Amino acid sequence: MTIIRAKDYNEMSRTAANIVSAQVILFPECVLGLATGDTPIGMYNQLIEWNKKGDLDFSQVKTVNLDEYIGLAKEHYQSYFWFMQQNFFNHININAKNVFLPDGLVSDTQNECARYEDRIQTLGGIDLQVLGLGHNGHIGFNEPGTVFKKKTHVVTLTERTIAANSRFFRDTEEMPKKAITMGMGTIMQAKRIVLMCAGEDKSEILYKALCGDIDPMVPASILQLHNNLTIVADDEALRLVRQDAKISNTIKIAAES
Ligand code: GLP
Numbered sequence: 001m002t003i004i005r006a007k008d009y010n011e012m013s014r015t016a017a018n019i020v021s022a023q024v025i026l027f028p029e030c031v032l033g034l035a036t037g038d039t040p041i042g043m044y045n046q047l048i049e050w051n052k053k054g055d056l057d058f059s060q061v062k063t064v065n066l067d068e069y070i071g072l073a074k075e076h077y078q079s080y081f082w083f084m085q086q087n088f089f090n091h092i093n094i095n096a097k098n099v100f101l102p103d104g105l106v107s108d109t110q111n112e113c114a115r116y117e118d119r120i121q122t123l124g125g126i127d128l129q130v131l132g133l134g135h136n137g138h139i140g141f142n143e144p145g146t147v148f149k150k151k152t153h154v155v156t157l158t159e160r161t162i163a164a165n166s167r168f169f170r171d172t173e174e175m176p177k178k179a180i181t182m183g184m185g186t187i188m189q190a191k192r193i194v195l196m197c198a199g200e201d202k203s204e205i206l207y208k209a210l211c212g213d214i215d216p217m218v219p220a221s222i223l224q225l226h227n228n229l230t231i232v233a234d235d236e237a238l239r240l241v242r243q244d245a246k247i248s249n250t251i252k253i254a255a256e257s
Pocket of ligand 1: 040067135139
């Protein structure tokens, strides 16, 4: 595990963008696993800027997203499809045919999970997976539970996640209670994982995820077993990790702008 410490959100975003950019430059046909949420927005903005400048080409890149709400049409202002269009895909030269998310509107969601899992395998798996971290340790929508679910599956969202994400909906009742998410096995098969994390409110869960036991009640803790995991986090999110003697002197400092 490599931990890169950024001084703030902007530096975290630029550092993560540098890692994604290196992947795309070295492997123009790579498969990127992408995340939604506030955390990666700054990274997407940076990648958009480099793409517009002509320094980064997404024309052959393929993307698979972690998750999607069940019951929202693609055009719904809170669907993850819409989030990705608004915050990234509409602004870069990616081919729409190379963009994949689970479909949250199909009637047979089990079949959709199997189809999405197959799609990822057919693409050859994920070369680089970008992750955010939920306050309860969720990754994608893999919520705390008694087991790590392996493959893409339907999940019932926890009260905490519903409370956290309903702030984005005009009416909290509109917030779906279920979602389709890649499983922890799907994610762990990615050749490289970059976990992004910012803010004091994430410091406790980041500490548990990186320094605690590997526990399905903290889904992100399984990432400790990945052999190519990079954490890019800001000072605030790393507050408790930095106090852990076993890990603190391995933390790298992000390049200053
Ligand atoms: C959401 C998403 C996750 C995301 C997480 C954290 O529910 N399903 O993929 O990483 O919550 O979101 P944020 O980055 O806004 O804190």
